[in-house]
Amino acid sequence: MSGSRVTSQSVRYRERLWVPWWWWPLGLGVATLIAKEVNMGVRTLPPWLPYAVLGAVAAGVLLWLGRTEVRVIADGSAVEVWAGQAHLPASVVRRSAEIPRTAKSAALGRQLDPAAYVLHRPWVGPLVLLVLDDPDDPTPYWLISARHPERVLSALRS
Missing domain, CATH: 4.10.860 (DNA Excision Repair, Uvrb; Chain A)
Structure with a gap:
């Protein structure tokens, strides 16, 4: 083989x-x-x-x-988050949280860091916030649209 x-x-x-x-x-x-x-x-x-x-x-x-997909994939002990074509190992995620629809405009507006990775779909309400701890990556955090952010976070943590 x-x-x-x-x-x-x-x-x-x-x-x-x-x-x-x-x-x-x-x-x-x-x-x-x-x-x-x-x-x-x-x-x-x-x-x-x-x-x-x-x-x-x-x-x-x-x-x-509607082609964009959000996935959490486990390969043995390694877990990765895929948001569209970008992927992120869970080992570099320091903190994670759910951003409700009511806080979305603040997270994408005046509080948004220009270096952040954002996968935003306006028709999807909540967001997932993944704060990174990777000295080799200048991206401070990811913001990802997800209809069920609690399921994304649960899959990431389990």
Whole structure:
């Protein structure tokens, strides 16, 4: 078995930060409205074409907006937090906390350190705060959007 590696990775927590369900009818409604305008202005197109193209574009944009994932993965005794494409070993997390929706604007506003890593999705209420203790990393902390921050913190600590 050369070239292959057997790992004992287990996903402790996984959450995809999808857009809210009500964005879908809104997005498809806007696409329908624009398609109707195109049909009224360009009579040489087949009538179904603007609806198909703009409906697919709207669906693609909504899926693209909800592509981000937050994960906590354990590989043996090592635990890592993944936020989008960035990952962080739990061994460098000194403190962690949940930032409720009510404190979100302060955490992302006047209290935000410009060197912090932020994965923010406006449609997700609470945040997870991970304060780092890594002398090799200039990032003081991570702020990550999560619908269930208590589950992220529990998976990180267990």
